[in-house]
Amino acid sequence: MIDLRILREDPDLARASQSARGADPAVVDRLLSADVARRAAVSTADTLRAEQKAFGRTIGRASAADRPALLERGKQLSAEVKAAEVAETEANQVLAAAHLAIPNLIEGAPAGGxxxxxxxxxxxxxxxxxxxxxxxxxxxxxxxxxxxxxxxxxxxxxxxxxxxxxxxxxxxxxxxxxxxxxxxxxxxxxxxxxxxxxxxxxxxxxxxxxxxxxxxxxxxxxxxxxxxxxxxxxxxxxxxxxxxxxxxxxxxxxxxxxxxxxxxxxxxxxxxxxxxxxxxxxxxxxxxxxxxxxxxxxxxxxxxxxxxxxxxxxxxxxxxxxxxxxxxxxxxxxxxxxxxxxxxxxxxxxxxxxxxxxxxxxxxxxxxxxxxxxxxxxxxxxxxxxxxxxxxxxxxxxxxxxxxxxxxxxxxxxxxxxxx
RNA sequence: GGAAGCGUGCCAGAGCGGCCGAAUGGGACACACUGCUAAUGUGUUGUGCUCGCAAGGGCACCGAGGGUUCAAAUCCCUCCGCUUCCGCCA
Known part of the structure; x- marks a missing residue:
């Protein structure tokens, strides 16, 4: 796998490497967009998880009388988190596939076949x-x-x-x-x-x-x-x-x-x-x-x-x-x-x-x-x-x-x- | 192949379903003290992702993967690995 940080900073390096190999430079852009999509998905899921975690703690401390209502809200949150995690997993898979599709960046090798x-x-x-x-x-x-x-x-x-x-x-x-x-x-x-x-x-x-x-x-x-x-x-x-x-x-x-x-x-x-x-x-x-x-x-x-x-x-x-x-x-x-x-x-x-x-x-x-x-x-x-x-x-x-x-x-x- | 047990941080070793990223001990590192060493004291001691110029946040990870639950290191299932016993083959 190539370094995603390098890819973000200098995608042209990766495109040039692909071209020198006679491979498709477009996979570089697929990887870039998969990377952006994944980070968005991670961020969404993280935020929801944080919310669920904090809320869950209040249930633990709540009195027996208050619990039923809180549990209701807890279930909603749980469902939201699950949905976000599914999206996160999908985004990860898309990224992994795009990542695997790119061979190493060449370093000094002559271009061509x-x-x-x-x-x-x-x-x-x-x-x-x-x-x-x-x-x-x-x-x-x-x-x-x-x-x-x-x-x-x-x-x-x-x-x-x-x-x-x-x-x-x-x-x-x-x-x-x-x-x-x-x-x-x-x-x-x-x-x-x-x-x-x-x-x-x-x-x-x-x-x-x-x-x-x-x-x-x-x-x-x-x-x-x-x-x-x-x-x-x-x-x-x-x-x-x-x-x-x-x-x-x-x-x-x-x-x-x-x-x-x-x-x-x-x-x-x-x-x-x-x-x-x-x-x-x-x-x-x-x-x-x-x-x-x-x-x-x-x-x-x-x-x-x-x-x-x-x-x-x-x-x-x-x-x-x-x-x-x-x-x-x-x-x-x-x-x-x-x-x-x-x-x-x-x-x-x-x-x-x-x-x-x-x-x-x-x-x-x-x-x-x-x-x-x-x-x-x-x-x-x-x-x-x-x-x-x-x-x-x-x-x-x-x-x-x-x-x-x-x-x-x-x-x-x-x-x-x-x-x- | 069959049966039982185990799998937690660098190591050892705890861990009622919420206050556990995780006690405690050891090791390592830093500082202090000491003429040096040793001893002692104090502190530090994971990784990944993510947000941020930074300071610093957030999330995940207790063999792996699923499940139950508002919530799992802790309950259930599957798998893998290790240990022991039995059988089989060399």
Missing amino acids: EQDYIVVKHVGTPVEFDFPVRDHLALGEGLGAIDMERGAKVSGARFYFLRGVCAQLQWALLNLAVTTAIGHGMVPMVPPVLVKPEAMEGTGFLGEHADEVYRLAADDLYLVGTSEVPLAAYHSDEILDLSSGPLRYVGWSSCFRREAGSYGKDTRGIIRVHQFDKVEMFSYCRPDDAAAEHQRLLGFEEQMLAAVEVPYRVIDTAAGDLGTSAARKFDCEAWLPSQRAYRELTSTSNCTTFQARRLGVRYRDEDGKPRVAATLNGTLATTRWLVAILENHQQPDGSVRVPAALRPGLGGREVLEPVR
Whole structure:
């Protein structure tokens, strides 16, 4: 939810943000009028309640003889209060709906849609192989380590088995990510991956992208698409102590996505799948620190990319491609030789106070007053990274060189050899 | 899955249907006293919404949501959570 105070003072800011996202600026005016209407309704109900309260006290003190007449008036007041409260509730609902309809205000993101990103920088140089390039699935199958057919047999399309060295490679990668994060002072977490509607709603995943989310109707729970969700809800309705800096967590979890609307896209291999593992960073900080914290998270991501030795670029995502909660987002995209393209491996979002406002996450400022905190998240490693690692480190015979940082997790092996 | 009990402010812990936003104790903070610390004394010690330039008002909140009543922390219902016991599965 955006800050209503800011909206009242500077509605143009919100209109401009909507336009930059390619979204409808009119929702801003709907929210403004809902806000005015709600305040009027609240005021009316408050006044009536005050009257009823005061009058009720006189009944308590009245003599038995006077009571019947007073009770009569009391009933009238009660009915008036009830009516006012119904109006108040309706006004609140209208406001809440209008409030939820507005995504976070962008902060520095370039205007436009998916293609309008800005490339911040390139790191590393794509290797030109002097032999026929294999894609990650061909390599993984050659290693006997990615099994899509049995994934489909057991669970359907976009499911897979990692076995042997790819299973190990994933563990090595995720372990390295967690170890790196702990080294930077983050608290490691294994979060629940089934969450209540409030957690999903609070993190902004039940808006436009609701059909991306698996829902267990029988239990009214959702499977998370990222551990950002439980990590954000972890401190919901709490007042945090941020006096000694941001609170940083790193979660390791499986992630589940329906991939609705992506039929035909990335159908080969494990680039786009319904279930994958991810190590995710999550920070709670003061709003003034959020932009700097965002850069820090990006830095940690780049450190991981350097460790796996793949060429990548960093993009500043355009407003229209931001999630509901994000004010700004940087993606790191690795070079995939098989596609001769950069594909997203990490994504770090600054959600400013948007998620925290919904989730009730606050901190105390210098004066001891509660304020809404800012939240940020960022990817440190995912199953998809295996794609970039396999492809960029492939050798003519279908073997794959193991980046030095991952060797400890593979029993020290320097090269993964094909089994056939 | 069945049964019982419980759910109040930072913590502990009271609370006849009106005088309870809430006793009391502890903690924390401020001031005073003391050579320092400790002890002692006094005071402060919630959040949200709303009106107001401000001072300061008003309303709401006692696990959540409904209901009864002129009036509910207090009565009733549902749900959630915790504890204990029984059963079942690992």
